[in-house]
Amino acid sequence: MPHFIQPEKCIGCDLCAKKCPTNCIEGESKKIYVIYAPLCIDCGVCASYCPVDDCILDQHGIPQRRINPKARPYAVVNEDLCTACELCVDACPFNCLEMIEDEGHFFKVAFDARPRDCVGCKLCEDVCVQKGAITVVWPDGTYCESLGVSTFGPFREGKAIEDLEEGVRLPASRMEVRA
Numbered sequence: 001m002p003h004f005i006q007p008e009k010c011i012g013c014d015l016c017a018k019k020c021p022t023n024c025i026e027g028e029s030k031k032i033y034v035i036y037a038p039l040c041i042d043c044g045v046c047a048s049y050c051p052v053d054d055c056i057l058d059q060h061g062i063p064q065r066r067i068n069p070k071a072r073p074y075a076v077v078n079e080d081l082c083t084a085c086e087l088c089v090d091a092c093p094f095n096c097l098e099m100i101e102d103e104g105h106f107f108k109v110a111f112d113a114r115p116r117d118c119v120g121c122k123l124c125e126d127v128c129v130q131k132g133a134i135t136v137v138w139p140d141g142t143y144c145e146s147l148g149v150s151t152f153g154p155f156r157e158g159k160a161i162e163d164l165e166e167g168v169r170l171p172a173s174r175m176e177v178r179a
Helices: 015-019 045-049 087-091 123-127 172-178
Strands: 074-077 097-100 109-112 134-137
Touching: 015 045, 074 109, 087 097, 087 123, 123 134
Parallel strands: none
Antiparallel strands: 074 134, 097 109
């Protein structure tokens, strides 16, 4: 189940669409944006950039919050484990990674050339053939499991989140995609 933009909260700013790594968010400036479910990878990037708290719900229907730019996760390459397959470089939708010559290695290795452009979508990590060669971490160095509440916000701060009220229904357009 993909992330979902609540129409009554969307202000049409287009930040979510600009930062989405799979270009699954559509809309017009100053109007309501919509997430195209078949392309959504549940990375949470849209919610982490949205200036309106609780505008975007995660795949479990839990409202998500914006992440301060200095607190965003980013990809880190372990050059000693990199196999030079270049899959991470090809997968990165924002061209944050490059292959570089590295002293002490026979082949080129991946390098996070533009960490400020990294949105933490984890596409690079997902395609990596060598476990641990590239990981997405929080600024404090801890592993970023996801951008959602499991690693950010109430759960990370040790607070509980109340269950969603019974009777919450998905909009008809979203139900059609799931069927």
